[in-house]
Amino acid sequence: MVENGDDLARIAESLREPVRIDPALDARVMAEIEALPRQPSRLDSRGHWLFRRRTFRLSPMGVLAMAAGLAALVLVAGRVGANRAEPPGAATGPPVEDQAAAGGPGQTTQFVFVAPDARSVSIVGDFNDWSFSATPLEQQPGDGLWWVTLSLPPGRYRYAFVVDGTRWRKDPNSPAAEDEFGRPNSVVTIGGP
Amino acid sequence: MKDESDAVLVRRVLAGERQAFARLVERYRDPLGRYAVRMLGNAADAEDVLQDTFVRAYRSLTRCRPDDFGRWLFAILVNRCRTHAAQRGRRNGILRANQHVVDAAFVSASDERDALREAIALALERLPAEQREAFLLKHVEELSYQEMHELTGTGIAALRMRVFRAREELRRLLAETIRG
Numbered sequence: 193m194v195e196n197g198d199d200l201a202r203i204a205e206s207l208r209e210p211v212r213i214d215p216a217l218d219a220r221v222m223a224e225i226e227a228l229p230r231q232p233s234r235l236d237s238r239g240h241w242l243f244r245r246r247t248f249r250l251s252p253m254g255v256l257a258m259a260a261g262l263a264a265l266v267l268v269a270g271r272v273g274a275n276r277a278e279p280p281g282a283a284t285g286p287p288v289e290d291q292a293a294a295g296g297p298g299q300t301t302q303f304v305f306v307a308p309d310a311r312s313v314s315i316v317g318d319f320n321d322w323s324f325s326a327t328p329l330e331q332q333p334g335d336g337l338w339w340v341t342l343s344l345p346p347g348r349y350r351y352a353f354v355v356d357g358t359r360w361r362k363d364p365n366s367p368a369a370e371d372e373f374g375r376p377n378s379v380v381t382i383g384g385p
Numbered sequence: 386m387k388d389e390s391d392a393v394l395v396r397r398v399l400a401g402e403r404q405a406f407a408r409l410v411e412r413y414r415d416p417l418g419r420y421a422v423r424m425l426g427n428a429a430d431a432e433d434v435l436q437d438t439f440v441r442a443y444r445s446l447t448r449c450r451p452d453d454f455g456r457w458l459f460a461i462l463v464n465r466c467r468t469h470a471a472q473r474g475r476r477n478g479i480l481r482a483n484q485h486v487v488d489a490a491f492v493s494a495s496d497e498r499d500a501l502r503e504a505i506a507l508a509l510e511r512l513p514a515e516q517r518e519a520f521l522l523k524h525v526e527e528l529s530y531q532e533m534h535e536l537t538g539t540g541i542a543a544l545r546m547r548v549f550r551a552r553e554e555l556r557r558l559l560a561e562t563i564r565g
Contacts, residue, residue: 199556199559200524200552200556202501203505203524203555203559204524204525206501206502206505207423207505207506207509207521207524207525208419208525209502210415210419211415211418211419211422211423212415212418213414213415213418213422213428213431213432213435214428214432215411215414217410217414217432217435217436218407218410218411218414220436221407221410221435221436221439221440222403222404222406222407222410224436224440225403225406225439225440225443226403228443228444311448311450312448314448316464321468322464322467322468323441323464324441324445324460324461324464325441325442325444325445325448325461328445328448352538354460354464356450356457357445357448357449357457357460357461358453358456358457358460358535358536359535359536359538360535360536360537360538360539361538362538371467371471373467373471373514373515373518373537373539374515374539374543374547375467375515375537375538375539376538376539376540
């Protein structure tokens with residue numbers, strides 16, 4: 193039954209058969225959502241507050257000049273007082289300083305990505321469970337630069353950017369690495385030699 | 386009311402009507418569930434990942450283009466399936482159904498159609514995850530290579546190769562099973 197030219201079609205046809213998921217899933221999802229403290233827009237606003245820039249100010253150069261000046265697209269600078277990437281639940285979590293105290297000192301790391309036409313950009317990586325939603329970047333108005341400042345404990349992290357929630361982009365100016373799926377990512381080492 | 390578009394429902398949720406999100410969950414539960422079950426190989430893991438996907442989508446809904454909700458949601462699901470599969474792989478080692486499991490399932494199936502369905506599912510699970518993902522996106526979700534590239538970040542040539550290898554491996558595994 194899989195030895196002729198139709199085998200691929202039969203395999204695909206079988207796998208396209210509908211799957212019925214237990215409808216009780218809907219109630220579990222909604223219960224979790226109802227337990228959230230805020231509406232999405234307000235959660236989002238709080239997320240933006242968490243990731244609002246504090247440590248850095250970009251100079252008013254043009255996009256190219258800024259991109260060149262930020263050639264590494266990942267700058268490791270200083271420590272303390274920065275924000276930390278957390279899973280979504282962290283939007284209601286303790287202040288950053290408390291998290292750093294609990295998890296050890298982090299180093300402030302700025303991630304920058306140029307995407308003039310993007311509606312949203314987020315960063316996914318080992319530090320946020322590869323979540324599309326945990327760590328949005330902020331846009332520098334008018335110049336196509338997106339950025340976020342994170343406080344990361346020393347270590348080696350794989351990461352990538354996700355544009356408009358669907359397009360996966362590695363950081364073109366950092367060393368490349370693949371994940372388990374061979375997906376192109378980038379690597380940053382914090383506190384390394 | 387059943388015909389309300391995704392965009393209308395998304396806007397209602399964003400306006401504060403949480404229950405409108407339940408309509409989206411109901412609408413996408415089974416279509417997304419198909420991919421999750423095929424990718425992860427069992428309903429329990431698939432349901433966990435689906436729940437995680439919907440909740441994450443709700444939390445970041447303001448970053449979704451309302452008229453692109455389905456594609457955006459699917460991208461979250463694909464990513465969550467990857468993360469789940471990678472975590473499971475690290476916990477359990479490489480996921481491979483061994484041959485006696487395949488044989489047992491084949492023998493226990495009650496008729497030829499069920500046997501084929503079960504053999505295909507088990508053969509699919511034996512593929513490397515990146516090949517399984519590429520095959521499902523191409524031949525089950527019926528995405529174009531360009532859409533797959535946008536979704537995964539993987540180059541089109543590499544995606545073509547993964548799909549090719551997946552097809553060859555599926556044929557080989559199924560032929561082995563059927564020859565018994």
